[in-house]
Amino acid sequence: MMSGNIHGLSWFPNFHDKFVSWGQEINLYELRSKDDAPQKSRLPYISVNYLANESRYQYARCVAASYHSHQPIIAVGLADGKIGICNFRDTYDSSWEYTPRQQRMCTCLAWSEMDANILAVGHDRHRSDSCITIWDTERGVPKETANFFGQAESANSLCWDRNHRMLIAGMSQKIIKLFDLRQNNASCQSIPTKTVQGLSVAPNGNDLCSYVDSIIMLWDVRSIKQPLRQIQSSRNHLQIAWCPTRNSLLSSLQRDSSYITLYDIRSVENENSREIYHVKRQISPFPSKYHHSGKFAFVNCLSWHSRDFERALLLADAVNILDFRLPATLHTAHSNRRKLPLLMQRPLYAPASPTSSTATATPTQQPTSSCSLNSGSSLDYNGPGSHSALNVDFLVPELFELDLVDETRQRALDDYGIKPDNKRFAELHLTPYLRNVWSTLNNVYCDDQLSGLKSALGINLGHTSEALMASSRIESQLLQWPDGINNSNKLVCYKSEQRDHALQLCGWAFELGELERFIDQLYASKEYSRAAMICVFHLKIMHACNILSSAADNMRDPSMYRITVIALSSFNADRCSSTSRNQRSSANMQIQDPHLRAIFSFLTMEKDNFEAVLKEEGVSLSDRMAFACKYLSETKLTDYVKQQIQSAIECGDLNGLLLTGESLDGINILQSYMDTSFDVQTVALVAINYFRQELFSDKRIQYWISSYLDYLNSWGLWEKRAELDIKIEGIRASARSSRTVYLSCNFCGKPVSNALLDEPRPRSTTTSTNRLSSCPSCRKPLPRCSLCLMHMGTMINMSNGETLSTTPEVQGWQTKPFSKWFSWCQTCRHGGHTEHIMQWFKQNSECPVSCCNCRCFDMDGSKPNTLRDIS
Numbered sequence: 001m002m003s004g005n006i007h008g009l010s011w012f013p014n015f016h017d018k019f020v021s022w023g024q025e026i027n028l029y030e031l032r033s034k035d036d037a038p039q040k041s042r043l044p045y046i047s048v049n050y051l052a053n054e055s056r057y058q059y060a061r062c063v064a065a066s067y068h069s070h071q072p073i074i075a076v077g078l079a080d081g082k083i084g085i086c087n088f089r090d091t092y093d094s095s096w097e098y099t100p101r102q103q104r105m106c107t108c109l110a111w112s113e114m115d116a117n118i119l120a121v122g123h124d125r126h127r128s129d130s131c132i133t134i135w136d137t138e139r140g141v142p143k144e145t146a147n148f149f150g151q152a153e154s155a156n157s158l159c160w161d162r163n164h165r166m167l168i169a170g171m172s173q174k175i176i177k178l179f180d181l182r183q184n185n186a187s188c189q190s191i192p193t194k195t196v197q198g199l200s201v202a203p204n205g206n207d208l209c210s211y212v213d214s215i216i217m218l219w220d221v222r223s224i225k226q227p228l229r230q231i232q233s234s235r236n237h238l239q240i241a242w243c244p245t246r247n248s249l250l251s252s253l254q255r256d257s258s259y260i261t262l263y264d265i266r267s268v269e270n271e272n273s274r275e276i277y278h279v280k281r282q283i284s285p286f287p288s289k290y291h292h293s294g295k296f297a298f299v300n301c302l303s304w305h306s307r308d309f310e311r312a313l314l315l316a317d318a319v320n321i322l323d324f325r326l327p328a329t330l331h332t333a334h335s336n337r338r339k340l341p342l343l344m345q346r347p348l349y350a351p352a353s354p355t356s357s358t359a360t361a362t363p364t365q366q367p368t369s370s371c372s373l374n375s376g377s378s379l380d381y382n383g384p385g386s387h388s389a390l391n392v393d394f395l396v397p398e399l400f401e402l403d404l405v406d407e408t409r410q411r412a413l414d415d416y417g418i419k420p421d422n423k424r425f426a427e428l429h430l431t432p433y434l435r436n437v438w439s440t441l442n443n444v445y446c447d448d449q450l451s452g453l454k455s456a457l458g459i460n461l462g463h464t465s466e467a468l469m470a471s472s473r474i475e476s477q478l479l480q481w482p483d484g485i486n487n488s489n490k491l492v493c494y495k496s497e498q499r500d501h502a503l504q505l506c507g508w509a510f511e512l513g514e515l516e517r518f519i520d521q522l523y524a525s526k527e528y529s530r531a532a533m534i535c536v537f538h539l540k541i542m543h544a545c546n547i548l549s550s551a552a553d554n555m556r557d558p559s560m561y562r563i564t565v566i567a568l569s570s571f572n573a574d575r576c577s578s579t580s581r582n583q584r585s586s587a588n589m590q591i592q593d594p595h596l597r598a599i600f601s602f603l604t605m606e607k608d609n610f611e612a613v614l615k616e617e618g619v620s621l622s623d624r625m626a627f628a629c630k631y632l633s634e635t636k637l638t639d640y641v642k643q644q645i646q647s648a649i650e651c652g653d654l655n656g657l658l659l660t661g662e663s664l665d666g667i668n669i670l671q672s673y674m675d676t677s678f679d680v681q682t683v684a685l686v687a688i689n690y691f692r693q694e695l696f697s698d699k700r701i702q703y704w705i706s707s708y709l710d711y712l713n714s715w716g717l718w719e720k721r722a723e724l725d726i727k728i729e730g731i732r733a734s735a736r737s738s739r740t741v742y743l744s745c746n747f748c749g750k751p752v753s754n755a756l757l758d759e760p761r762p763r764s765t766t767t768s769t770n771r772l773s774s775c776p777s778c779r780k781p782l783p784r785c786s787l788c789l790m791h792m793g794t795m796i797n798m799s800n801g802e803t804l805s806t807t808p809e810v811q812g813w814q815t816k817p818f819s820k821w822f823s824w825c826q827t828c829r830h831g832g833h834t835e836h837i838m839q840w841f842k843q844n845s846e847c848p849v850s851c852c853n854c855r856c857f858d859m860d861g862s863k864p865n866t867l868r869d870i871s
Contacts, residue, residue: 005318006301007060013113013306014069018051019313021321022063026054028072028088046323052088064109067116075119077106083121085137098141102129110158112165120167122155131155132169134181146186149179156196161221162205168221170196170210178224191224193217198240204247207265211237216252218265218276229276231263244306250278251312253299259284259703260299262326275827275855279714282703284671285314285324296320327678408681412712412720417685418727434682437654440622441690444505444658450690452661453625454645456502459638474499474634482541489606491539492631499629505658506626508534523547528561529595530623536599537627541568544599564596594618614640621648621655652676654686662691667698674704684708688727696731745775745782752782752792783822785832786848787840792822828854 004024011019017031029048032041042050054076062077076084081103085096104124112118121133130148132155135141142148149169156170167179176196178189195210195217202209207228208219216231235254243249252261264279286296301315310326411417414428420438430438444450474496481491508518515538522531528551535544545565552558552565591597598619601612610631614624621644628640645665648656652672660666674683684704691701705728712721743752752775773791774781782792819838824831830849831837840848845857 006315006321007318008063008301009313009315009321010063010065010303011305011313012065012072013067015072016305016307018072019303020063020065020072020074021315022060022076023318024058026057026060026063026074026076026086028052028054043321045320054086054088057084057086061106062109064111064119066111066119067113069116075109075111075121077109077121079105081106081123083109083119083135085119096137098133098135100129100133102126104129107155108158110160110167112160113162114160114165120158120160120169122158122169125152125154125172127152131171132158132167132179134167146184149186149188150177157199157210159199159201159208162201162203163221168199168201168208170199172196173212176210176219176224189224191219193227198237200240200242202242202247202250202265203244207242207248209240209242209250211240211252213237216240216250216263220274228274229278231278233261238300239302241302241304243304243310243312245304245309245311249310251302251304253302256298258286258296258298260302275858279710281707281710283327284700285322286316327675408679408711409715409717411681412715412717415720415723416681417689418720418723420685420689436620437657440507440620440655440658441686443507443622444661445690448692450657450662450666450692451505452657452663452666453502453505453629453659454641454663454665455661456505457498457629457637457641459641479539482539490608492608494630494633502629503626506622506629508623508626519543519547523551526551529593532564533595533599533619534623536568536602537630545569560591560593560596564599567600621653622658625658648672654682657686657690662695664695666691667695667700670704671700680704680707681711688724688731692731745778745780747780748775748778750775750777752776783831785822785836786830787832787836825854825856828852828856830854830856 006021007023009019009021017033019029021027021029028051029042030051032047032049036049041047054074057076057078059079060076061079064075066073066075071087073085073087076086078084081100083098083106098121100123104126106121107124108122110120110122112120117136117138119135119137121135123129123131123133125131129151131150131153132148133142134147134149136147150171153172156173158170159168160166161168161178165181167181169177169179171177173196174192174194176191176193176199178191180187180189193210195212195215198209198211200209201207201221206221208221208224210217210219213236214233216233216237218228218231220228233252233254235257238253238255240250240252243251248265250263250265252263254261259282261280261282264281265276266278267274267276285299296316299314299316300318303313305311305313312324312326314322314324316322411428416428416430420442441450444452474494477493477495479491479493508515519531519535522528522534528547532544532547535541535547545568548561548565552561555561591600594616595618598613598616601616602610605612608631610627613619613627616624625641625644628637632640641659645656645659647653648659649665649668649672652669652675654669654673656669657666660669670683670686674680684701684707687696687701687704695701705724709721709724712718712724744750745752784791819833819835821834822831823834823837825847828847828849830847830852832848837848841857845855846852847854847856
């Protein structure tokens, strides 16, 4: 068995079913195929065969899997600087070991993809030795001076250019160097930067990434003098890596985090420039049932599969290895001039079709879970194919039938989830399932709280005062079967204040007058069989017969309703033998309407056994729970509630929120629904509308909300985004913190607003006008408008002759037109008065600052003809 912690793992680029892990030991594994004999796996969460172990090198500092195609080979770097080449065979070759002249730690290794025998080795600093060694493993240990670079420097990370024989090295924590090895005298280009860790070239061969602490920098290898974009995150990065099967997907693992951060890098190509932006999302690779079990805490290492689309190995808590696939996602390409059709990312490596070399690739299966804890070894993509990133040919036909992107966007336009109790909400084109979920949540939500039946019934409250209040005396009443129903089984009904409240939350009425009105509403909405079922559950058999008889007159095929009426009018449960009961049970299963099946299951129950009714999945959970509150004893009711909560978590059924309310189990249900449906819109809106207490700050809820807000931003739905922001701010108003977003001075960094200063300076009315255009702390001037060149805060003459300051804090925002406010480009940070900027971009797309080449307008999604007068 595997012993000790694992430090890292890696797939072999040219052996798609093999991977290596290292730490105290170096082990080689192979994924099991379907033909392998069933036996216990060496690893608990992935089905593998253990192949070999490398015992010569223990406590490896770094390991790199090579591009050799004849056998799996790795390079191992040790803490004393020694480098060993291992092929997991018993034979030993001294020429496959290299020891530097000066002993110090090996920091990084990189195999060349163009020449599988070339290995770049990086060492720590020594004043009399080089830190980078180029080793041709076929020619033996490197000895020529042309193979050594970086005298008296240290190597932090290494990678090879995919298009040329060029080595890219991050060195001495302050510089990136490019060594062109195509000639004997290697030339060197240097770029000063502190982002020297994790160097990696994207599959397109043009983009380069690096990081330091919490900053990721993107570069263009073809013109690396200036970075393309800087990405700032809230936590320090542990590892960054490009997905080999996608041109533009960059992954990041952050320290002490259980999430994978994905950056979809996109670009706007212009004639003389290239603008880069990114779409960020964070996903949890672990199944929802493990989120609060303590089974997995952090992700330590990730290795992308070189051929299988969006598949990776994960190292969790330095112990467990998991097989992971990204959930299927759809991408809609946008520009500020037009919208491209819905596309699905095509893998860079697609299998060759047996009938045609140009046939497109289609996934053999779609993952239903983001992480497989016992994955098979079948790989979907085996052979190299074309290197196209977005291709219209790679489209799954089912995606057109259910266009999640357009459906989500249309719902957002229709104010989906903004006011769930509004009458207009019923007019939305929702599935019956979602319509029932929102209706159930509206019934349960009262007194600004989503309580849930579990708390309403006092289940699992212990010996608290709340439990004592919920433990009022439960009355049991023996009911008499109505005339015409011959049934000797005793029927006991249970009543209590808590159960009456639970019936109301389920939508049932417990008083006679309210029950009749409720039945009339169901009949008016043409829910005939449900109305008849509830009548039978309340022993109003003749009323149920009248409902079904009237409904049969209005139906094209009334046969089932008429047969049901005949059966109910002369029902005799005692007249049936055991054989007849079995035949009747079999016939009952052939009834298509679940409410009619529930009617006969109730009438034929034996000895308080209502299992057939309670397991009738076609009947809504609210009706089944109301039935349970009416006819189940306290013990059976408690067990049934717990069972239904667990089932809702496993299946991702949002109706389970009826039971859990605003609780940790409720968040688990939302997470499970998100894992199976990818409907982040519904999950985020349910959390915003119904989670009010401390659970609203749960990191999963915050990730869902931020993801949905990013969707709204990407579609340009700024007003919808603002409405949600206002709603979210209202939730957080009870625990409002000090303002964290404000205008700050470029020189001293302090807030420009007087209200945010710790000790605001008193100002007289005679001098305040002169100081409006300067920082109240350091007196340095505020930024200028790029067009009128007036400082922010300068008094502006308005059309009516009045003067107005352009600093939002000087006057109330209610009296200040938005056209006088300042706005900035989020890329180059240049800006000015909003009305001036809008006028400029009606005719131009570049930044108005003469020395800036930023195409600010191309980064926006607005069209020129949609720019409206905002003054």
